[in-house]
Each structure stands twice: as structure tokens, then as C-alpha cells.
Amino acid sequence: MRVRIKDIAERAGVSTGTVDRVIHNRGNVAPRVKEHVEKVMIEMGYKRNIIASTLAYNKVHRIAALIFEQNDPYWHQLYQGIERAQEATQHYGVTIDAFFGDQSDPEIFAQLAREILDSRPDGVLVAPLFLKQGIDFIQQCHKRSIPVAIINTQVPKSKALCYIGQDSYQSGVIAARLLNFGMKRKATVLLLNLDPGPANAQHLVDKERGFRSYFTTIEGKCINVISENFEHFNDRKALNQRFLEILEEHPDLTGVFVTNSRAYKLLDAVEQKYFENLVIVGFDLVSPNIHNLKSNKINFLINQNPSLQGYLGVINLVNHLILRQEVSPIQYLPLDIVVRENCDYYTRSSVSFPSVVF
């Protein structure tokens, strides 16, 4: 049988109230008594019964999540992870409010951040897509002693509780390694940002650094890395035109690395025949990408596991807030290499989320 407060109290010759005060550091305990009780607790190996504790607290913990539009498949997956965590933690009195920003509008992000701060949540989960506004928000939370779990985009030197996501630099390295597999001695590879641009998005910069660095280390090959930012990724005509220009400029192009989940946009915009000799590496198991992976148009996808990011973000907040556990500040998720043959096992959600807390 586990040791209870009552057992400690008996052995120490005090009441349960006193033991309670010692455990919670409520003060008003004679120093000598406190010391003694602490000794007995260690001796008997007391561990708080989280079940009973949670029940007695009878408190609601509100977590606010600042993420992005649900109609983007990537963010939708992330939100699903959060919902799963919500289910898993509801018994502990956790409620989650999600706020959905706009990927192309930092101002909306800042506005939502203000709303969240006004609502005084117990914990915050944030994807700080915009570096400046993100840092500011995290700072404000820190000032109010609200723990913050960061996902998706790592913010250096932040005062957050933890970061959960990938090592962007290394994901660039992996992408390079994958492109390198079938590559000739001399070739050109394209790094393509289908994104508003790396100006305010550090992870794109990191990916490029990792990508380029890999090609400088390999021996016996001479790879020319070119990079391109293409902001209006929904304009298929323009994207098609630009890509054909690049192809013409670089007839030895053998690989394309799309730095986010939008590889499918490229494949949608440009005629199939141009890809026949190209290796394509992209990110994320969103359905249009999976479709292209299965029909051999995309060769590799790197899984960022957004749903796990959302799930673990919440779980870590709960671990901190309720279970009062140590939370490790940087939790890099694996860089899953996904090909046609192992794709299905990553998309089944039944496994990745254990239905159990602690």
C-alpha cells in the first residue's frame, strides 16, 4: 500500500494538517517540526497521490492555444492533436480555448495575444510564427507568470516552459541527404520557400542553412544549391511560369526541396512531365502530399508530426501545472523519413497518442 499523509502524520506524531502544511510550504510550522516531518516523508518514501489530489483541488485549469487557420491541412492536424489532449486531460479539470490566427497577418496574431492575456489563462500554447510578435507575447506571459509551451517554431533564448517541435537545421540536413541519394556527381538542387518569406520566419532560414551545409560536407560531388522564395503560392499560373524559368536556367536540376507542407502546390501548378527526372522532398503528411507520395510524384516527405506537437504541448503544460513535474525545455521530435512504403503507419492516429496521463 502506498504511503499516505495520514501515515506520515502518525509516524511523525503530528496531525495531517501539519503534514499538509509542510508538503505545500504553507508556513506556520515550527522549524523543528517541519524538519522532522520532512525527514519522515523521505524515510517512508511519500509520494503525492495525484488522483486524490486532483479530486480535492477541484480546480479548472484554463489553457489558451494560439495557432493558425483550420482550413490549412497542416494546422488542422495540429489542432486535432490539441483536441486529443483536451480529451485526455479533461478529467484533471483542463479546458482549452483555441485562437486561430492568420499566417499572413502578424497583426491579427498580436491582437489574439492581447485577448489571451486579458483572459488570464493558467497556461499558454503558442506557435510563434512571427518572431517579433511571438517573442513579445511570450515575454508578456512570463511577466504574468503564465507558463508557455512553444510549438512549431523555436524561439531562441525565450523564457518559455518548453519548445516542442523539430530541429529545423537538421531537417534541412536530412532533406539534403535524401536528395543526395540518387544524385550524380554534378547537379543543381533547388530550395523552394512557398511562403510569405523567411523575413520573419526563422525556421526557414535554419532549414536552408542545414540544407546547404550538408552539400558542403559530402566528398566527390559538386552540387549547386539555388534557393527561391515564392510568396503567392496559390497563383498557379505564376508559380508554373517561374518554375519553368528556373528549369530553363538550370537544365541540370535534379532535386527540389520544398521547405514546408506545400510541395503539392508546386505539383499542382506545373505539368507532370517536368518532374520526371526530379527528386522532390517536402514536409508533412497532409493529404494532397500523401496523394503525390503514393503516385510517386513526391519521393520523400519529412513528417513534422503537427498533431503530436499540439498534443505534447498541452500535455507538457499539464505536467507542469497539475502534476508539477519537471519539463525538459527542448523536446525535439524525430525527423521521420516518409516514403510510399511506410506512409500509412504514420497517418494512423490510433497509436501515437497514448490514452493515458502520467
Place this chain on the structure above:
Amino acid sequence: MRVRIKDIAERAGVSTGTVDRVIHNRGNVAPRVKEHVEKVMIEMGYKRNIIASTLAYNKVHRIAALIFEQNDPYWHQLYQGIERAQEATQHYGVTIDAFFGDQSDPEIFAQLAREILDSRPDGVLVAPLFLKQGIDFIQQCHKRSIPVAIINTQVPKSKALCYIGQDSYQSGVIAARLLNFGMKRKATVLLLNLDPGPANAQHLVDKERGFRSYFTTIEGKCINVISENFEHFNDRKALNQRFLEILEEHPDLTGVFVTNSRAYKLLDAVEQKYFENLVIVGFDLVSPNIHNLKSNKINFLINQNPSLQGYLGVINLVNHLILRQEVSPIQYLPLDIVVRENCDYYTRSSVSFPSVVF
């Protein structure tokens, strides 16, 4: 606020005792009353408060785990996962007894199985390495209404609660795909079982089937697949000799697929120079393998994630026993492709096991 039994009772005009009887199907409730209470429960969206329920049950759930020697790195990792699950679920009154078998002795397995049955556990976790003895054990548990979670080795048509592990067939396919990357038009590949043999181990058979099937589907290549069982994998001299024989026989050998976690045994036994033009694919992130991966001697490892198997096995039993959740009968873990560049992210255990149940 969540709906409580008390709320249901009030609204239905009965006592909490009656509601309790309805919830637990204890009988002795007038049919009309039962129906009414059920209706009110649905109306108000009642959900059992697992925290309070667990506390009130005040029951110890004993889980027995039948696994294998701890001094093998693979099984050691699996045991670590079980220990982690033990920590995570101790608050729910779960205790775990581990029984360690011998990989080369089915009789010990059977003996331990008997011991476990005698101890009348509430749930069983088993790695049925030996098909016959495994099926028998699962059968016996079923007869005694003890739920069984199977890990590591899938047992077809078993009456177990669930299987958690890899799809062996598909892992063979992936291995073939990985060997195929750098492969010439015409070549020989070796499938090597460093194991007592596939006689009683279905997963080895499945892996070979998957492996061979891949090479029959690819076009434009002519790959010769040879397979070899080598039981005395600890006899370095013999292993070296046999491997050199194979090399001599097949000068066009370009790839080796070691079907379990013992790829490092081959590299230990044979001189390095013979591997220079060989692609090696193995299983599992055990430290001698990782070492060889980092020094580029092993090219790919497929991660079977034994620790996650152990962890999820326990978690699923808990989900079934305590949380009374539906458990999906087949839970294939991803076939992680591990190379030098993403290896580290798989070996960090901080992430894969969320510290939270439900």
C-alpha cells in the same frame, strides 16, 4: 461544470444509488426507472469522472509481463518502456510484475506462463516469441478472462485484446526499398537471419516475404535475393567464415538485410574492408548498431521502437481495465527509417512517452 451522478439523480427524481446501479448494471432497478435514468444521462451528457472513480475503487490492478532477457539491448529497451508505463500508471493502482524468458528456450517461456496464470493477474503483456507456446498462453488467459496485450510478434487470429508492434511484412518491404536505393541493374542481396531460426518465429518469415516481394515488383532491375539462417551468431569465427564464403559465391553482392537487431554482430565478426561496397540494413537503435550507423558502416536502421511497444502495451491494458475504453486490436507502429542524420532524435526518450494518461 461537469455533470455528476448527483445531478443525474436530481433530474431523474431518484437517488444516487439508483443511478449508480444503472451505470454499473447492477440490476434491481425497475425497468421503467432504468430507462428514464438512461435517458437523462444521455440528455445531460454524463461522463464518468475517472479521477473520482479510480479513487473510490481503491483497487490494485496487477499486470504480468512475459518478456525476455534484460541483458539483450533490444529487450532491455522494451523493459524500460514497461517501467516508464509503470510510473505513469501507478496512481491508478497498477503494479507490474515482469517475467524474463530465454530467447532460445521455449520451455522456460511455457514455465513462466504457468507461473503467471497461477498468480491470477488482472492483465497480461506478452511477447509471444514462440508461436506454439505463445498461442497456448494466450488461449489460457482468454479462458480465464484475462485480457492480453501482445507486443513484438503478431499472432494471427488470437483472442488477445490487442497487438502492438510492426507490420513485419511491410518492414521487409521497406528494407528492400532501402537496399534498392543505390543499386545497379543487376545485383545480389542477402537476407540474413542471425537467430535460432524462423521455424518457430513467424515474423522472420513475414519479413522475408515482404523483402522478396518488393524486388519482384520493381521494373528494369534483376535482383537476386538469397537468404541465410545463421543460428550461432555469437561464434564470430564461424560467422566470419560463412560470410566470406557467401561473398565468394556472389561477387555481385551489394546489400545485406539483417532481419533483427543483431546487424552489429556481423560487422564485429567480419573485417571492415569487405563491407566497403555493401549497403547494410538492420533493425533497432541498440547502441552497437547506433555506433556502426554513425561511423557509416550500417546505412539504415529500421526502428522497431521496443520501448514504445512496452509502454503502449501497458497503457492499452490500463485503458481497457481501468478506463474501460475501446482498444483497437491492431496497432502497427511506424516503420521509422533511421540514418546517421536523424538517429539522435529517436534515441532521446524524453519525448516519446507523454507523462499523461487518458
Place this chain on the structure above:
DNA sequence: TTGTCGAATGTGTGCGCACACAAAATGAAA
């Protein structure tokens, strides 16, 4: 009508803990 027996229903207690409140001890001032 009363008594009986089984079914139906209600009540009370404890699980281990958090916290409010009551009680006792201490110590300083009168």
C-alpha cells in the same frame, strides 16, 4: 387486516487529499 419476502430504492461511509476553520500553545505586554 396483518405478515412475509423479495424487489426496488435510499443513505452513509470511505478512498486520499486540500483547505477552511477551530483549538491550543506560546510569548509578550499589562
Place this chain on the structure above:
DNA sequence: TTTCATTTTGTGTGCGCACACATTCGACAA
């Protein structure tokens, strides 16, 4: 010494549920 404020310690209640036990009801026979 008494008084009173302050610190220290003890007690009781509730969190939501499971379950044992107490009570009431209803049908039927005597």
C-alpha cells in the same frame, strides 16, 4: 498573574464515486 495577539497545531468537510447496508415498497398469502 492575567490578557491578548500571534504562532502553531488539530479537526472537519467536501471533491465524485463505489459499494455496503438500511429502508421502503409492492405483491401475495394467511
